Amino acid sequence: MENQKVTMDKIESLAKRRGFIYRGSEIYGGLAGTWDYGPLGVALKKNIKDLWWKRFVEDRSDMYGVDAAILMSSKVWEAAGHVATFTDPMVECEKCKKRFRADHLSPDGKTDFSWVCSECGHSNGLFEPRQFNMMFKTSIGAVEDSSSIAYLRPETAQGMFVNFKNVVDSFHPRLPFGMGQIGKAFRNEITPRDFVFRTREFEQMEIEYFVKPSEWEEHFELWRKEMHQWMEDIGLRKENIHELEVADEDLAHYSKRTIDFEFDFPFGKKELYGLAYRTDFDLTSHQKESTVSLEYIDEAEKTKYIPHVVEPTFGLDRTILAVLCTSYHEEDVEGETRAVLRLPKQLAPIKVAILPLSKKEELSAVARPIFDTLKKDFVVSYDETQSIGKRYRRQDEIGTPYCITVDFETLNDKAVTVRDRDTMKQERIAIEKLPEYLKEKFQ
Numbered sequence: 360m361e362n363q364k365v366t367m368d369k370i371e372s373l374a375k376r377r378g379f380i381y382r383g384s385e386i387y388g389g390l391a392g393t394w395d396y397g398p399l400g401v402a403l404k405k406n407i408k409d410l411w412w413k414r415f416v417e418d419r420s421d422m423y424g425v426d427a428a429i430l431m432s433s434k435v436w437e438a439a440g441h442v443a444t445f446t447d448p449m450v451e452c453e454k455c456k457k458r459f460r461a462d463h464l465s466p467d468g469k470t471d472f473s474w475v476c477s478e479c480g481h482s483n484g485l486f487e488p489r490q491f492n493m494m495f496k497t498s499i500g501a502v503e504d505s506s507s508i509a510y511l512r513p514e515t516a517q518g519m520f521v522n523f524k525n526v527v528d529s530f531h532p533r534l535p536f537g538m539g540q541i542g543k544a545f546r547n548e549i550t551p552r553d554f555v556f557r558t559r560e561f562e563q564m565e566i567e568y569f570v571k572p573s574e575w576e577e578h579f580e581l582w583r584k585e586m587h588q589w590m591e592d593i594g595l596r597k598e599n600i601h602e603l604e605v606a607d608e609d610l611a612h613y614s615k616r617t618i619d620f621e622f623d624f625p626f627g628k629k630e631l632y633g634l635a636y637r638t639d640f641d642l643t644s645h646q647k648e649s650t651v652s653l654e655y656i657d658e659a660e661k662t663k664y665i666p667h668v669v670e671p672t673f674g675l676d677r678t679i680l681a682v683l684c685t686s687y688h689e690e691d692v693e694g695e696t697r698a699v700l701r702l703p704k705q706l707a708p709i710k711v712a713i714l715p716l717s718k719k720e721e722l723s724a725v726a727r728p729i730f731d732t733l734k735k736d737f738v739v740s741y742d743e744t745q746s747i748g749k750r751y752r753r754q755d756e757i758g759t760p761y762c763i764t765v766d767f768e769t770l771n772d773k774a775v776t777v778r779d780r781d782t783m784k785q786e787r788i789a790i791e792k793l794p795e796y797l798k799e800k801f802q
């Protein structure tokens with residue numbers, strides 16, 4: 360019997376207990392809006408990033424990867440409009456002074472009603488939101504004055520726009536082509552919440568796809584399909600994904616059209632990814648501010664123009680959360696609850712666990728060489744502590760697709776038991792056939 364009830368408590372507790380994600384600065388009481396990825400979290404994150412990079416950058420001849428600096432000239436953010444408009448509306452409780460996102464209290468934008476503070480229960484009257492700029496400010500160099508101001512980037516996108524000319528000059532790509540980047544972004548969120556869903560430091564995987572102005576709609580549709588395919592391939596269920604056509608009045612300052620891809624998280628239907636048509640807003644603004652020409656020379660048509668941009672953006676931390684929520688299952692197995700992460704095999708942090716039945720030297724003498732052989736092709740873990748039942752439970756909870764048990768029979772038949780995470784079926788496989796057997800399973 361399967362129980363599909365996934366709660367944030369279960370996900371957070373598993374993530375912490377098994378070493379995926381910890382609270383940032385935990386021994387000092389935590390730092391709001393920050394989370395640290397532990398050994399298995401790093402591995403899961405890396406697998407997602409590698410898959411994304413391979414699919415959207417390496418496997419495509421029209422894509423160019425970059426890794427731009429997090430600190431950028433403050434002029435970038437003035438030109439991009441973030442200094443003036445990268446704000447969220449904020450209100451403060453009259454009594455406890457805790458601050459809230461006004462648009463979370465009033466999704467339809469109305470301010471003429473009272474609201475109850477979720478922190479202290481005080482009933483506040485009508486409110487006039489203040490605009491709060493979400494960029495983290497810092498200063499560069501030894502002297503702090505207005506000329507030393509810098510911002511931690513609130514999106515990775517601008518790192519690509521400012522390198523547009525560099526990539527064109529180095530590679531002479533023909534339109535349409537794109538740039539891709541994976542990296543950290545920082546936003547001083549008023550109310551970070553829901554685990555890694557809304558944090559102050561997070562990672563984005565973004566693409567800026569440059570197109571002929573007249574062809575943006577066609578490319579928008581192509582990327583829309585690509586994004587759905589990606590979500591399917593990382594195991595998200597179709598029925599949990601919902602497209603939201605962002606209304607004109609809610610569009611970001613740079614966008615003419617945006618679709619949010621929402622996901623059914625345990626705390627509600629919320630934005631997972633976005634697809635925006637950014638027009639020529641960014642390149643035109645940077646051309647103006649920098650006075651460097653960012654026009655593209657169309658050799659075929661003998662014209663010059665600023666390309667338009669379609670931007671698919673993928674939050675990495677939200678991806679991890681969606682993947683964890685989708686993979687988590689509880690089942691009743693012989694009267695006990697088995698918690699299992701049914702991660703797509705490609706994403707599993709550990710692919711194979713080697714579990715000798717006992718710590719006795721005669722078994723490790725056989726099990727160690729199996730580990731050494733398999734580690735050439737797979738991420739393998741070696742675990743000989745506690746009972747075999749507890750070890751299976753641990754591997755199920757971290758999503759390891761295959762467990763290999765080395766027992767005393769192995770000494771005679773030179774074979775091991777391979778247990779499948781999802782079916783719990785066990786097969787006896789000859790040690791010498793293991794690498795081939797597993798390679799086939801991971802295809």
Ligand code: ATP
Nearest residue numbers: 548556557558561630631632633672673674676677
């Ligand atoms: P929201 O409306 O939830 O604040 P947004 O529309 O401001 O998100 P974008 O500016 O489109 O988000 O950012 C692109 C992607 O980056 C989002 O789709 C999301 O996956 C991710 N993202 C944005 N803000 C955060 C955050 N504070 N914490 C974690 N991921 C985030």
